[in-house]
Amino acid sequence: MGKEGLGLEITELRLGLPGADSDSSHRCNVMIDKNEKKRAFSEISEDDVEEGNRKKTTIKNQVVGWPPVCSYWKKNSFSDKDGSVKASKMYVKVCMDGAPFLRKIDLGMHEGYPHLAKALEKLFGEALRNAESCEFVPIYEDKDGDWMLVGDVPWEMFMESCKRLRIMKRADAKGFGVLTSKEALY
Amino acid sequence: MNYFPDEVVEHVFDFITSHKDRNSVSLVCKSWYKIERYSRQRVFIGNCYSITPQRLIARFPGLKSLTLKGKPHFADFNLVPHDWGGFVDPWIKALAKSRIGLEELRLKRMVVSDDSLELLSKSFPNFKSLVLVSCEGFTTDGVAAIAANCRFLRELDLQENEVEDHRGHWLSCFPESCTSLVSLNFACLKGEINLASLERLVARSPNLKSLRLNRVVPLDTLQKLLMRAPQLVDLGIGSYVDDPSSEVFSKLKAVIQLCNSIRSLSGFLEVAPCCMSAIYPICENLTFLNLSYAPGLQGNDLTKLVQHCRKLQRLWILDCIGDKGLGVVASTCKELQELRVFPSDPFDAGNAAVTEEGLVLISAGCPKLNSLLYFCHQMTNAALITVAKNCTNFIRFRLCILDPVKADPVTNQPLDEGFGAIVRSNKSLKRLSLSGLLTDQVFLYIGMYAKKLEMLSIAFAGDSNKGMLYVLNGCKKLRKLEIRDCPFGDVALLEDMGKYETMRSLWMSSCEVTLGACKILAKKMSSLNVEIINESEQLEFSLDDRLLVDKMYLYRTLVGHRKDKPEYVLLL
Numbered sequence: 001m002g003k004e005g006l007g008l009e010i011t012e013l014r015l016g017l018p019g020a021d022s023d024s025s026h027r028c029n030v031m032i033d034k035n036e037k038k039r040a041f042s043e044i045s046e047d048d049v050e051e052g053n054r055k056k057t058t059i060k061n062q063v064v065g066w067p068p069v070c071s072y073w074k075k076n077s078f079s080d081k082d083g084s085v086k087a088s089k090m091y092v093k094v095c096m097d098g099a100p101f102l103r104k105i106d107l108g109m110h111e112g113y114p115h116l117a118k119a120l121e122k123l124f125g126e127a128l129r130n131a132e133s134c135e136f137v138p139i140y141e142d143k144d145g146d147w148m149l150v151g152d153v154p155w156e157m158f159m160e161s162c163k164r165l166r167i168m169k170r171a172d173a174k175g176f177g178v179l180t181s182k183e184a185l186y
Numbered sequence: 187m188n189y190f191p192d193e194v195v196e197h198v199f200d201f202i203t204s205h206k207d208r209n210s211v212s213l214v215c216k217s218w219y220k221i222e223r224y225s226r227q228r229v230f231i232g233n234c235y236s237i238t239p240q241r242l243i244a245r246f247p248g249l250k251s252l253t254l255k256g257k258p259h260f261a262d263f264n265l266v267p268h269d270w271g272g273f274v275d276p277w278i279k280a281l282a283k284s285r286i287g288l289e290e291l292r293l294k295r296m297v298v299s300d301d302s303l304e305l306l307s308k309s310f311p312n313f314k315s316l317v318l319v320s321c322e323g324f325t326t327d328g329v330a331a332i333a334a335n336c337r338f339l340r341e342l343d344l345q346e347n348e349v350e351d352h353r354g355h356w357l358s359c360f361p362e363s364c365t366s367l368v369s370l371n372f373a374c375l376k377g378e379i380n381l382a383s384l385e386r387l388v389a390r391s392p393n394l395k396s397l398r399l400n401r402v403v404p405l406d407t408l409q410k411l412l413m414r415a416p417q418l419v420d421l422g423i424g425s426y427v428d429d430p431s432s433e434v435f436s437k438l439k440a441v442i443q444l445c446n447s448i449r450s451l452s453g454f455l456e457v458a459p460c461c462m463s464a465i466y467p468i469c470e471n472l473t474f475l476n477l478s479y480a481p482g483l484q485g486n487d488l489t490k491l492v493q494h495c496r497k498l499q500r501l502w503i504l505d506c507i508g509d510k511g512l513g514v515v516a517s518t519c520k521e522l523q524e525l526r527v528f529p530s531d532p533f534d535a536g537n538a539a540v541t542e543e544g545l546v547l548i549s550a551g552c553p554k555l556n557s558l559l560y561f562c563h564q565m566t567n568a569a570l571i572t573v574a575k576n577c578t579n580f581i582r583f584r585l586c587i588l589d590p591v592k593a594d595p596v597t598n599q600p601l602d603e604g605f606g607a608i609v610r611s612n613k614s615l616k617r618l619s620l621s622g623l624l625t626d627q628v629f630l631y632i633g634m635y636a637k638k639l640e641m642l643s644i645a646f647a648g649d650s651n652k653g654m655l656y657v658l659n660g661c662k663k664l665r666k667l668e669i670r671d672c673p674f675g676d677v678a679l680l681e682d683m684g685k686y687e688t689m690r691s692l693w694m695s696s697c698e699v700t701l702g703a704c705k706i707l708a709k710k711m712s713s714l715n716v717e718i719i720n721e722s723e724q725l726e727f728s729l730d731d732r733l734l735v736d737k738m739y740l741y742r743t744l745v746g747h748r749k750d751k752p753e754y755v756l757l758l
Contacts, residue, residue, distance in 0.1 A: 067588050069263070072346040
């Protein structure tokens with residue numbers, strides 16, 4: 001969960017799309033990139049294979065119409081596994097104390113808090129590296145306008161209620177009025 | 187022949203409602219045919235290309251309710267190319283021109299356009315009920331037309347359709363004067379709706395019994411809707427996510443306790459498992475529970491829920507419930523008649539969620555089981571034989587092993603004996619789907635024992651033409667046969683051509699049937715349409731009769747070739 005503060009994997013802060021990083025000096029992120037790219041490519045190439053070989057190549061994954069589940073059900077019953085696009089994108093703004101401009105992130109693209117943490121690291125690594133204090137706290141503004149600590153509620157509930165994200169310096173957190181999920185009810 | 191005046195005979199016919207019986211009645215004599223046709227209100231047409239709308243209208247001037255089916259079943263699995271056919275437009279146009287007072291239209295696997303829906307909504311002042319299942323081609327604009335123009339609408343039921351959502355205001359198109367709704371199902375629509383309109387609509391629909399919401403309807407709206415409609419019998423929940431300690435959630439818990447008429451529950455298109463406990467009070471009375479669209483629920487959640495559902499008769503669930511969870515179902519749901527277990531991960535055989543064990547437990551615990559759809563990773567002959575001993579009431583038995591040619595993992599044998607046992611002991615079996623490693627032997631058993639079988643689905647099975655012949659010769663009541671990727675060819679196809687006149691349709695794809703054989707069949711049987719679907723580059727249809735046909739779909743018809751076929755279909 002991300003509430004311990006972000007790790008300090010450093011990535012260049014670029015204007016490109018998230019994941020377009022080609023900096024090879026930081027293995028961890030590059031590996032993530034590679035995996036994500038690989039996933040994207042493998043999705044594309046799987047499609048190509050299916051188009052080209054409509055007959056049976058291997059039965060398990062690539063036969064048209066097998067297993068016999070209705071295409072409607074297939075599209076609508078699986079969340080993230082087959083990489084299908086969610087019906088509504090959930091872009092929220094992300095700001096970070098000290099960073100010159102905001103970013104936007106699609107919550108629907110992430111499967112949970114760890115994923116989100118990695119994505120935020122990639123977006124803001126530069127600023128994180130340059131900051132004097134090393135600790136940051138991710139918080140979010142919920143539907144009621146309250147600022148909440150990221151990580152308390154189940155992921156799905158978070159996705160539903162998060163309107164925007166902020167990466168705040170831990171030193172500033174005290175006295176800011178960040179509520180835990182329970183406090184927000186009163 | 188008639189001892190009674192026509193009016194008396196007609197009155198007697200009023201009590202005969204099943205399509206089959208009315209069809210039989212009409213064949214008795216000319217007089218009965220005439221009386222029957224004038225008094226018939228409901229007509230079912232299983233293949234829209236078997237007859238024309240004009241002939242329908244001519245024969246049944248009193249028609250009020252029409253059911254039409256379009257594409258073949260395998261269209262569900264993307265085996266039928268886009269725009270193959272099944273257009274409802276000519277039907278609606280013809281009916282609109284006539285004097286038919288249509289009140290109800292039910293369509294399955296048809297192509298429906300917004301124009302058709304608009305014409306429908308404006309042409310029949312007493313129109314009451316529209317049910318669209320697995321249809322496509324329309325947008326929410328068409329739905330809006332229905333809402334706006336059908337003043338006495340009782341039922342708008344959209345099931346699993348591909349609808350282009352214009353994020354409309356379709357729901358707001360129900361006029362304030364519309365208070366007649368009994369059933370509203372828009373779960374398959376993806377887009378936003380006006381929640382306030384929905385609340386007002388429900389508030390002014392005192393007869394509303396069935397409401398199925400789409401995923402954009404949040405939990406707090408659900409709570410408000412249930413306040414307005416505690417009389418609901420069938421509920422489909424859209425989004426079911428909230429903080430269990432919130433006030434809204436407490437209100438929901440309270441109002442659910444008041445909804446003691448709910449017998450059928452589905453949806454949970456988005457779900458937070460921690461909220462499920464609010465549902466438990468209504469589980470007691472549920473007879474139908476459909477969680478097949480709720481991948482957010484894990485096995486434990488499902489099991490906990492099911493434990494409260496003692497009166498369940500039909501359960502549709504994902505395989506993450508696991509064999510153990512099915513064991514809980516078996517010990518809790520003693521009234522269970524129908525079980526459908528869907529694969530939560532159809533392409534990953536690594537995570538074996540349910541196996542033959544779950545099925546055996548169910549068969550042992552649920553004596554009333556008569557309908558099964560079971561996706562699993564493996565099956566054994568021993569298990570099927572046990573199931574056959576425990577359950578002799580199956581009407582529908584559909585088993586789908588995700589690896590379609592998988593043998594019995596214990597004995598490495600084909601599953602012939604297992605399925606053989608099923609057909610032997612279930613004499614009322616009407617529908618059967620096979621999978622797993624299968625030889626001609628299983629078809630021998632089917633031909634011998636499945637005497638009431640009406641629909642058979644076969645994939646990757648059999649060794650030779652004998653397999654198909656056993657079925658064609660033995661299953662006297664067969665109406666629909668669909669085959670893919672089996673080594674059945676011309677000899678089987680042509681052995682008994684008259685048989686196909688007794689059936690609705692035959693589908694064969696990736697088998698060993700040649701173009702020449704199809705031509706022979708088409709030439710001999712003028713009452714059949716033999717369609718060849720060739721999507722590859724051979725659009726010129728080389729006239730080589732030895733060409734293996736990719737997909738063949740044949741069906742009996744009274745009206746010859748259809749005029750709306752796409753280019754890639756060859757009608758012989």
